[in-house]
Amino acid sequence: MPENSRQPVIVGAFNTRQARVLEGETSHRVTLAAIKGALADAGLERSEVDGLNILPGLDYQNGTRAFGYALDIPYFWVGRQAPGPASVLEAAAAIREGVCDVVVLAAGEAGIHTDRTSVAPWTRPSNEFIECWGLMTPAEFALSAQEYLHRFAVDPVKIAYVASVIRNNGARNPEAIYYGRGPFTPQDILDSRLIAEPYHLLDCAMTGEGGSALVLTTAERARDLPAQAVTVLGGGSESWGPSYTHPPTYDRVGMLGRRAADRAFAQAGLARADVDVFELYDNFSWEIIRYFEAFGYCAVGEGADFVADGTIEIGGTHPIVTDGGTMAHSHTGESQRHQRVVQAVRQLRGTTSANQVEGARTALVAALGDVILLGA
Structure with missing residues (x-):
């Protein structure tokens, strides 16, 4: 058997329709629709699947096994990592080691966030650190951003520019x-109401509903499939501690993902300059700047200047979040992390619905401390 015959590749990538509210839908239905779409894109049948990692809604414990049973897949490997780069990396390792051959990764959400007067339920877990003191996600992520702005004397307009691009x-x-809302200027971002200093409303992710799914298999199996395979070249994953429990100061989280990125580039045999498109998890605007610093694209404290002057726009040297990300495309609880990978696959295939990066051959996908590199 050739040495690279078990090279993991992505052969299916699919998003369902995304909306602020999908009337009459459920998390299970949109997740199932995403799975069917990804398998159709890959040219595979569900009977060929022997690995699953599925998260409908917030069912972290039983989603995969329940879906495996419902799909009539008798036995299957179960992935346990969070959607997006982490689950892709885990599935790729299982495929490479021969644990399974065809893995479906999927997540979706509908009908969960019904109270639009409050932040999304996944941003306010029920524990003593949230209910008494109000350390919800926007406030938590704002802590390190605010410290960064003060430490490096960064003009907030430069942070707002990131949000305007996305x-x-x-x-x-x-x-x-x-779609169709815009164009936005940095001043538009700053003029929106303050949520948690330094973040204004338009610096933050929205909420939406929909599903997303991916199918991975071996390079050898992919040769017989109609879809263009995208290779998982390398990756890394790291975390720092319990969310909503310890304060995420800049010194704690500013460099999250640095070693993961180093490992990803080492595995892929690529230099930083080889990446054509950056599909980064854009939950808040400053996080994009943090990524470029943590991943070694510029010195610490220089990220705001690094992304300026069109660098991160379509046509720039480091185009980011080309579908609009969680700020403008969709934010469906967890499946939006899969959407970063779906968009990277589309960019490398040349099939994205908008903002195609000409000649894209390599993509970096990141969500917090999880990083993967993909190649066409």
Whole structure:
């Protein structure tokens, strides 16, 4: 058997329709629709699947096994990592080691966030650190961003520029929930109401509903499939501690993902300059700057200047979040992390619905401390 015959590749990538509210839908239905779409994209039948990692809604414990039973798959490997780069990396390792041959990764959400007057339920877990003191996700992520701005004397306009780029990408994307809204300027971002200093409303992710799924298999199996395979070149994953329990100061989280990125590039045999497109988890605007610093693209404290002057726009040297991300495309609890991978696959195939990066051959996908590199 050739040495690279078990090289993990992505052969299916699919998003369902995304919307602020999908009337009459459930998390299980949109997740199932995403699975069917990804398998159809891959040209595979569910009977060929022997690995699953599925998260419908917030069913972290039983989602995969329940879906495996419902799909009539008798026996299957179960992945346990969070959606997005982490689960892709885990599935790729299982495929490479021969544990399984065809893995479906999927997540979806609908009908969970019904109270639009409050932040999404996954941002306010029920424990003593949340209910008494209000350390919800926006406030938590704002802590390190605010410290960064003060430590390095960064103009907030430079942070707002990041959000304007992402939202304008979504405004051009017909699949995005915020399609047609824009264009946005950095001042528009700063003029939106303050949520948790330094973040204004338009610096933050929205909430939406929909599903997303991926199918991975071996390079050898992919030769017989109609879809263009995208290779998982390398990856890394790291975390720092319990969320909502310890304060995420800049010194604790500022460099999250640095060693993961080093490992990803080492495995892939690539240099930083080889990446054509950056599909980064954009839950808050400053996080994009943090990624570029943590991943070694610029010195610490220089990220705001690094992303300026069109660098991160379509046509720039480091285009980011090309579908509009969680700020403008969709934010469906957990499946939005899969959407970062789906969009990277589309970019490398040349099939994205908008904002195609010409000649894209390599993509970096990141969500917090999880990093993967993909190649066409």
